[in-house]
Amino acid sequence: MRKKVLLHVGTPKTGTSYLQDVLFRNREGLREAGILYPADRFDGHFLAALDLMRLTWGGLETQAVGAWDRLAAEVRAWPGTSIISHEILSTASPTQIDRAMTSFGTGVEVHLIVSVRDLVRQVPAEWQENVKHRSLVSYTHFLEMIRDPARDTRIGSWFWGAQEIPDILSRWGATLPPEQVHLVTVPRPGAAPDELWRRFSHTFGLDGLELDLTPDRANPSLGVPETALLRLINKRVTSVVDPPDYRPLVRELLAHQTLSRRTTSARLGLPPATQEWVQELSRTWVEEIEKRGYDVVGDVADLVGQPAESFTDPDSAPAADLLPPALDVIKALLVEGSRLRTVEADLARELDETRRELDLARRTVAEKTVQSMETSRPGRVALAAYRRARRR
Amino acid sequence: MDSVGAARAWGWVAHLRDGGATPWADWTGGSTPSARVLPGAQQLELLRRLNASTSPVEVRAQRASRPALADRVLTAAAPGRGKPDLPLVGVEASPYGPQPVDPAQLPAHELVRVATSVLAEDVVALGVPAPARRLRRPWHRAVRLAGDPVEAAHLRDHLAGLGRPPGGPGSRALVIGAPLDELLADVWTRRCFERGSGAWLEWLRFWQQRGELPPRIDLPAVVDRHRPRHRDVQVVLDRDRLPDLLGVRRLPPVVRPGADAAELARRIATVVGLLVPPDERADLMTHTLLPRMPATGHAPVGLPAEHREWVSAAAQRMVQQLRRGGYPVVGDPAVLVPAEATDQATGPASDEAVLDLAVRMLVDDTWKEQP
Numbered sequence: 001m002r003k004k005v006l007l008h009v010g011t012p013k014t015g016t017s018y019l020q021d022v023l024f025r026n027r028e029g030l031r032e033a034g035i036l037y038p039a040d041r042f043d044g045h046f047l048a049a050l051d052l053m054r055l056t057w058g059g060l061e062t063q064a065v066g067a068w069d070r071l072a073a074e075v076r077a078w079p080g081t082s083i084i085s086h087e088i089l090s091t092a093s094p095t096q097i098d099r100a101m102t103s104f105g106t107g108v109e110v111h112l113i114v115s116v117r118d119l120v121r122q123v124p125a126e127w128q129e130n131v132k133h134r135s136l137v138s139y140t141h142f143l144e145m146i147r148d149p150a151r152d153t154r155i156g157s158w159f160w161g162a163q164e165i166p167d168i169l170s171r172w173g174a175t176l177p178p179e180q181v182h183l184v185t186v187p188r189p190g191a192a193p194d195e196l197w198r199r200f201s202h203t204f205g206l207d208g209l210e211l212d213l214t215p216d217r218a219n220p221s222l223g224v225p226e227t228a229l230l231r232l233i234n235k236r237v238t239s240v241v242d243p244p245d246y247r248p249l250v251r252e253l254l255a256h257q258t259l260s261r262r263t264t265s266a267r268l269g270l271p272p273a274t275q276e277w278v279q280e281l282s283r284t285w286v287e288e289i290e291k292r293g294y295d296v297v298g299d300v301a302d303l304v305g306q307p308a309e310s311f312t313d314p315d316s317a318p319a320a321d322l323l324p325p326a327l328d329v330i331k332a333l334l335v336e337g338s339r340l341r342t343v344e345a346d347l348a349r350e351l352d353e354t355r356r357e358l359d360l361a362r363r364t365v366a367e368k369t370v371q372s373m374e375t376s377r378p379g380r381v382a383l384a385a386y387r388r389a390r391r392r
Numbered sequence: 393m394d395s396v397g398a399a400r401a402w403g404w405v406a407h408l409r410d411g412g413a414t415p416w417a418d419w420t421g422g423s424t425p426s427a428r429v430l431p432g433a434q435q436l437e438l439l440r441r442l443n444a445s446t447s448p449v450e451v452r453a454q455r456a457s458r459p460a461l462a463d464r465v466l467t468a469a470a471p472g473r474g475k476p477d478l479p480l481v482g483v484e485a486s487p488y489g490p491q492p493v494d495p496a497q498l499p500a501h502e503l504v505r506v507a508t509s510v511l512a513e514d515v516v517a518l519g520v521p522a523p524a525r526r527l528r529r530p531w532h533r534a535v536r537l538a539g540d541p542v543e544a545a546h547l548r549d550h551l552a553g554l555g556r557p558p559g560g561p562g563s564r565a566l567v568i569g570a571p572l573d574e575l576l577a578d579v580w581t582r583r584c585f586e587r588g589s590g591a592w593l594e595w596l597r598f599w600q601q602r603g604e605l606p607p608r609i610d611l612p613a614v615v616d617r618h619r620p621r622h623r624d625v626q627v628v629l630d631r632d633r634l635p636d637l638l639g640v641r642r643l644p645p646v647v648r649p650g651a652d653a654a655e656l657a658r659r660i661a662t663v664v665g666l667l668v669p670p671d672e673r674a675d676l677m678t679h680t681l682l683p684r685m686p687a688t689g690h691a692p693v694g695l696p697a698e699h700r701e702w703v704s705a706a707a708q709r710m711v712q713q714l715r716r717g718g719y720p721v722v723g724d725p726a727v728l729v730p731a732e733a734t735d736q737a738t739g740p741a742s743d744e745a746v747l748d749l750a751v752r753m754l755v756d757d758t759w760k761e762q763p
Contacts, residue, residue, distance in 0.1 A: 050666070051666065054469040054470075054509065054663065054666050055471070055473065055666075056665070061666050062665055065666065065667060093432065093470075094429045094430075094432075095435075095469065096469055098429045099467075150491060151490055154473055154474070157490065158473055160490070164489065167486070170488060171489070239598055239601045240598060240601045242598075288488075355621075366531070367562075370531060371562050383531075386531065387531075387639075
């Protein structure tokens with residue numbers, strides 16, 4: 001059997017969370033079929049990517065120490081096909097990519113897989129991701145920053161690092177023949193719900209395997225008023241809530257578990273002027289990709305995207321639209337607050353017991369002597385005399 | 393990549409590896425590739441700055457003793473979400489990816505990012521020193537120190553050296569106080585040498601907007617926390633009384649890291665956190681880097697004018713709380729109120745000052761020797 005690594009490096013918002021969830025939950029079955037998905041937790045490859053790229057991520061990076069080397073060691077030790085998948089790998093630098101490729105060892109056939117979606121959908125999705133990562137930036141300003149050719153802002157620089165498909169393919173595919181570079185396009189809106197999975201399954205060689213495909217995790221999108229509300233919340237809280245607290249409380253509890261359940265509100269699209277610019281840019285990408293001769297799964301022309309029928313501006317969402325999601329958020333926080341109060345009371349009780357046991361356990365003989373002297377009057381007098389004599 | 397531009401870039405890489413310091417804009421030589429990947433402009437410019445700050449004799453000496461430094465700088469990842477590795481202007485003609493730059497024009501903080509990656513590896517390689525084992529002298533009155541974290545840590549180390557480690561059953565607690573602006577500066581500085589922190593001004597804004605003080609220097613709250621476990625708790629605001637309270641004849645002066653050293657440590661701590669588990673990071677920053685940090689002559693961070701009002705108001709509230717609550721205080725609580733602003737108050741260190749220190753530590757590794 002030829003040793004292979006299927007290296008999926010993005011891009012974000014292309015069904016990657018669903019794919020990674022399926023791979024993680026089915027890893028035992030995959031192993032039996034000769035395919036290794038080396039992870040002992042759902043976000044194992046995310047941590048490995050943070051480690052490889054020396055990225056901080058709201059405190060999560062402290063759990064990532066040595067994660068890439070461990071992942072690479074498992075891949076080297078596996079005789080068959082290994083799958084690595086995380087979308088933030090799309091932003092890796094050439095030096096980091098060189099380190100990653102080298103870490104798989106020699107004699108390995110590396111296949112690069114990049115899942116891609118049109119910028120018409122990616123641009124609003126990326127702004128929304130920014131808002132879910134503490135950003136205060138308005139949609140209008142975000143669009144200005146990504147249109148700045150200098151890419152001097154942190155947002156512009158990150159956006160294109162993660163979304164500029166020809167550049168990602170050049171960086172990651174620099175040492176690979178085009179037939180080992182696979183582009184999976186996300187189907188157009190309205191396609192069959194399982195179409196993206198079918199493309200992933202074909203590309204990753206999973207066809208014919210019995211897999212549990214029940215969706216368990218996803219990175220759900222928010223509606224326009226929900227995202228506008230979250231940005232207003234960020235304005236109030238980012239200066240007073242540290243990133244390690246923001247992630248579970250705002251991103252997970254408020255955005256993912258509460259606001260994303262509101263599915264009937266308007267979805268975010270592109271303003272008409274930006275849409276034209278994005279589609280023009282995408283056409284040049286399509287030409288470039290066709291020229292390079294990669295293996296495309298789906299239709300590369302889908303990258304041009306489809307114009308939206310209407311545009312709802314999140315920067316001017318009326319207060320009446322923000323009220324219902326705001327009430328949902330207050331409810332979720334109160335429920336969480338009461339849960340944490342219970343946890344706090346339990347921990348305080350346990351800590352008190354532990355402290356008493358520790359004090360008893362760690363006394364030395366000399367300390368016990370001094371302590372016992374302090375419990376009686378003659379003892380205290382003797383100690384005081386001793387301390388005076390020693391000027392202590 | 394065009395072949396002439398690429399040859400010129402690889403020639404510059406070879407020149408820099410050899411200790412050269414010619415800026416990219418003035419470089420004309422050529423060479424063949426010496427690695428699979430051309431390093432980014434940030435890495436190359438940092439190496440040039442290192443070479444430029446070293447005399448030719450030193451470069452030759454270092455080439456023998458530290459041949460790996462150039463390699464480490466050239467392959468160092470710039471941590472965090474800054475710019476990606478940037479291509480050199482005049483080399484990369486791709487219409488995709490970040491725009492090429494003249495490395496001499498790169499802002500200092502981009503070079504500091506690369507430098508912290510290498511310095512963090514150095515700190516991790518040094519390891520955590522084994523704690524000195526000294527005979528405990530239990531007949532001394534045991535003391536638990538809290539409050540000002542720089543001063544408390546300094547006193548703790550001094551007493552431990554005398555065989556008096558902190559705490560223990562029956563110990564008294566001394567909560568060290570000072571003017572609130574100094575306490576804030578000390579908490580932030582100490583955090584830089586523990587698990588890292590937000591930048592000085594960002595950190596101050598955090599506490600200002602929360603309307604709270606960091607738990608370590610909210611002195612009445614510190615006293616309340618220690619009361620259940622210590623029969624005698626005192627807030628010490630008169631430092632002249634400390635030797636007597638601690639039962640020592642004299643105390644060595646406290647050395648406070650300058651704003652540039654603290655800022656560099658803060659950035660190093662972030663990268664160390666990517667290389668070792670959290671507890672080990674704190675130990676490395678406190679016990680390995682802090683005692684070795686080169687002295688710079690830069691003053692510690694000071695409170696900027698825009699923060700004086702809320703800090704003074706918080707100090708006044710604390711004075712009232714200590715007085716009205718009958719807290720045991722050695723000294724005058726009014727000491728907590730910051731003195732009037734002076735023109736000499738220093739804000740955070742500039743990126744250039746931080747880069748200067750980072751370059752100095754990379755070029756001259758005597759800081760790695762045991763303090």
